[in-house]
Amino acid sequence: MKTAKKIGFWVLIAFVLIQFIPIDKVNKPVNPAKNFIELKKTPRKISLLLKNSCYDCHSDETVYPKYSSFAPISWSIKSHINEGREHLNFSVWGTYNKELKESMLRGIIQTVQNRTMPMPGYIVYHKDANLSEAERKLLTNYFEEMLKSKTY
Numbered sequence: 001m002k003t004a005k006k007i008g009f010w011v012l013i014a015f016v017l018i019q020f021i022p023i024d025k026v027n028k029p030v031n032p033a034k035n036f037i038e039l040k041k042t043p044r045k046i047s048l049l050l051k052n053s054c055y056d057c058h059s060d061e062t063v064y065p066k067y068s069s070f071a072p073i074s075w076s077i078k079s080h081i082n083e084g085r086e087h088l089n090f091s092v093w094g095t096y097n098k099e100l101k102e103s104m105l106r107g108i109i110q111t112v113q114n115r116t117m118p119m120p121g122y123i124v125y126h127k128d129a130n131l132s133e134a135e136r137k138l139l140t141n142y143f144e145e146m147l148k149s150k151t152y
């Protein structure tokens with residue numbers, strides 16, 4: 001019992017101490033001339049779906065949830081955002097070359113179709129991101145059309 005108490009005490013201290021290692025929540029400024037939604041004049045319905053279900057991890061317009069204030073959850077969230085932006089950042093769409101855009105469009109269609117995106121863990125706390133079958137179809141149709149007509 002004594003050891004359990006000691007361990008509990010140190011776990012608590014460690015938890016308090018890690019709160020002093022914050023994450024950087026400052027978004028880079030977004031240039032509308034490079035941002036996917038403005039650049040492509042995306043229909044309102046599609047923009048809303050993208051903003052609600054993808055933009056938190058795949059843009060520089062991340063809205064951080066309340067629970068992102070506590071380490072170590074905050075670190076995990078931040079690493080998902082960094083990784084998400086590396087794979088696809090809608091805010092800098094205009095800076096990607098043709099090949100990158102094509103492979104990203106294919107990735108978007110595939111991940112939305114097979115339900116790997118938005119990340120399942122994210123949907124639990126973001127009900128808007130829980131895309132229905134019809135919404136998934138709307139998104140994939142839109143991106144398939146863009147890929148086919150080469151209007152990316």
Ligand code: HEC
Nearest residue numbers: 053054056057080083084087088107108111117118119122
């Ligand atoms: C909670 C954060 C989060 C959200 C929300 C999210 N993603 Fe991702 N996404 C990631 C991370 C992290 C990766 C990189 C690791 C991986 O592939 O799982 C990724 C990778 C990707 C990739 C590249 C992977 C591949 O196989 O090509 C695509 C494309 C993608 N996401 C599309 C989307 C789309 C479209 C949405 C919205 C419908 C979305 N994501 C929502 C975090 C997120």
